[in-house]
Amino acid sequence: MDPMTQSAQISSSQGIADGQHSAAKESKPSVKDLIHWRDPKKSGVVFGLSLLMLLSLAAFSVISVASYLLLALLCVTITFRIYKSVVQAVQKSSDGHPFKTLIDKDVSIPPETFRKHVDATLSYINRALKQMSRLFLVEDLVDSLKLAVVMWLFTYVGAVFNGITILILADILLFAVPPVYEKYKTQIDQYIDLVRTQVNTTMAKLQEKLPGAVKRSKTE
Numbered sequence: 001m002d003p004m005t006q007s008a009q010i011s012s013s014q015g016i017a018d019g020q021h022s023a024a025k026e027s028k029p030s031v032k033d034l035i036h037w038r039d040p041k042k043s044g045v046v047f048g049l050s051l052l053m054l055l056s057l058a059a060f061s062v063i064s065v066a067s068y069l070l071l072a073l074l075c076v077t078i079t080f081r082i083y084k085s086v087v088q089a090v091q092k093s094s095d096g097h098p099f100k101t102l103i104d105k106d107v108s109i110p111p112e113t114f115r116k117h118v119d120a121t122l123s124y125i126n127r128a129l130k131q132m133s134r135l136f137l138v139e140d141l142v143d144s145l146k147l148a149v150v151m152w153l154f155t156y157v158g159a160v161f162n163g164i165t166i167l168i169l170a171d172i173l174l175f176a177v178p179p180v181y182e183k184y185k186t187q188i189d190q191y192i193d194l195v196r197t198q199v200n201t202t203m204a205k206l207q208e209k210l211p212g213a214v215k216r217s218k219t220e
Helices: 004-025 031-035 040-059 062-091 100-104 111-136 141-160 162-181 185-209 213-217
Strands: none
Touching: 031 040, 031 141, 040 162, 040 185, 111 141, 141 185, 162 185
């Protein structure tokens, strides 16, 4: 085989592999595609299941919900296993275990993947700890006052809603806001710019009255 033919075959096989890889990536919907309802069926299933899970947690304990889910899954797999065994016995076939492909599939987590996610999580934790230290030790008075106002507002939110209710509202907003924003993006951006301008003006006036903030802005 001449070098030109060999290189053409190699490039062709690489192109096929890249195409299969890109097709596999496209077949898996991303979170952005789900919340923007690119595929209404998949988004509806994910939204319905997540909302059902949260409503179940609002009515029952976490242990009860997890136990019921695992029990339902086990009932499905056992029923299907018995059904296939009966069919194989009647038809006198030797298809084997119905879940053989899933049993033989490697479900272990590679050490590299685990370390990668641990390192990423550790970087987020260190960043959060540094930010908390900066806020609670009042490195910047304005930012610490912002946090105090937010925590004060959260006391009223906590008096009205519990954690599960907030998660249910967040789940509904997560799937409802993106398509609405995508449809009315221009109008919403105008209102957001007005609010941002008002907030920046208020913060600038506040910084003029706070010695710590003025000192920081001068050094910057």
